[in-house]
Amino acid sequence: MVFQGSDWCVPCMKLDREIWISEEFIKYSDENLIMLKVDFPKKRKNTLTKVQQEHNNELAEKYNTAGYFPFIVILDNNGNVIGTTSYKKLSPKKYIEIIESFQS
Numbered sequence: 001m002v003f004q005g006s007d008w009c010v011p012c013m014k015l016d017r018e019i020w021i022s023e024e025f026i027k028y029s030d031e032n033l034i035m036l037k038v039d040f041p042k043k044r045k046n047t048l049t050k051v052q053q054e055h056n057n058e059l060a061e062k063y064n065t066a067g068y069f070p071f072i073v074i075l076d077n078n079g080n081v082i083g084t085t086s087y088k089k090l091s092p093k094k095y096i097e098i099i100e101s102f103q104s
Contacts, residue, residue: 003064003071007041011087012070024092033099040069074102 002020004012019025020035029035038056041048048056063073063081074083083102088095 001036001038001059001063001073001075003038003040003060003069003073005041005069006037006039007043007046009069014089015070015087018089019092019095022092025096028092028096038064074099076103 002015004015006012006016038059039048040056040060060067064071068086070087072085073081074085076082083099085098088098090098
């Protein structure tokens with residue numbers, strides 16, 4: 001679960017550009033993860049529907065109470081938090097290693 005501000009949070013945009021859209025990460029995530037982006041845009045043109053915004057707010061209240069952006073929450077198959085991380089200037093391979101370290 002990725003808490004992000006897609007149109008205002010510079011580290012969020014870097015994470016998307018450097019990790020999430022890389023071929024290596026896409027292949028890994030397709031085979032190993034269910035990715036959920038929980039977005040909090042600020043620009044009027046990117047306004048979410050009221051229902052979506054309420055859903056995102058509920059997820060933030062449960063998993064991102066400090067309001068960090070970007071904030072990545074890794075859950076196990078039962079919905080338990082097994083790790084958290086944020087933006088790090090790493091290669092996709094190293095970022096994948098961090099995610100996998102939570103499953104140990």
